[in-house]
Amino acid sequence: MQALLDSIAAMAHPADAQRLFHGRGGRFPGCEHLALEAYPPVLLLTSFQPLADDALATVDAALAARWRDIAPAGEPLNWVYQCRGEGAQTRLMAGEVPQPHVVTEAGTRYLVHLLRGQNHGLFLDMAEGRRWVREQVRPGAKVLNLFAYTCAFSVVALQGGAAEVVNVDMASGALATGRTNHELNGVKAGAKFLAHDIFSSWGKLTRGGPYDLVVCDPPSFQKGSFVATKDYARLARRLPALLAPGGWALLCLNAPELGPDFLRDVLAEHAPELEFMARLPNPPAFTDLAPERALKVLAYRRPDPAR
DSSP states (O other): OHHHHHHHHHOOOOOSOEEEEEGGGSSSTTOTTEEEEEETTEEEEEESSOOOHHHHHHHHHHHHHHHHHHSOTTOOOOEEEEEOSTTOEEEEEESOOOSSEEEEETTEEEEEOSSSSSOOSOOGGGHHHHHHHHHHOOTTOEEEEETOTTOHHHHHHHHTTOSEEEEEOSOHHHHHHHHHHHHHTTOOTTEEEEOOOGGGOHHHHHHTOOEEEEEEOOOSEETTTEEHHHHHHHHHHHHHHHEEEEEEEEEEEOOTTSOHHHHHHHHHHHOTTSEEEEEOOOOGGGOOSSGGGSOEEEEEEOOOTTO
16 A cells, blocks of 8 residues: 555645556556545545454544645545445545535536545546647537547537537436536537437437437446447447448447457457557556556547549
């Protein structure tokens, strides 16, 4: 745990939502189960194995000591501990969590929730993907956001000048948060929300196209929704018909056991007309000793014969 404590001792006062310590990347032996994140004004410690009370007390003391040095006068330390896997639990360890809890990333506001569930409303490792979408989308573009979750890609696409974004996700509760995210950023116009099973909605989605950008950020394994090893091929086969000539597809995969070659092979077999353009970098805070195990975000493009 010493590497985590060293990171706490050196951390700056966080303003944006961000990862502060990435033990999951394998760079800190003995800390592979630990991650520390900031969702200002709250810190979140996540462990993938249970931590003993004395270990939590050590972390609490380290956070309190650092907070006295970096926080503005009178700002309390708020932090939450979440254990995932066996013995899963979430505990408020100090202070409080604001309700509603709104954080910022690169000037964009998002609603998050730390005290319920394992997904908090914003995936911090996807920050570079959101930046790419904001910068890549052209004014007036039509965007399809598949597996939209809380619609962060939609918000940044509209901020970048998109005219329309269709958000599709089976979870109506996540889409409700997505609506709030659009309202928080003043980009309600142009956003559509469809609580549909994507694999039962191809006809409707195709008729609504073609799209200048299709974003696919599915869960890697969610029984009854998406299993990457069999369903990414089904998704890839549909992409060419959804994309306008010159259109982009941003394909995401967060399965450690599947490397980037898995996605490239799927696209080569099932959508060979799409050109691989680049793998987007992950945020520096998520550096991994095994990049093939980290989040994969690949950009493809449908060629435009007119150009």
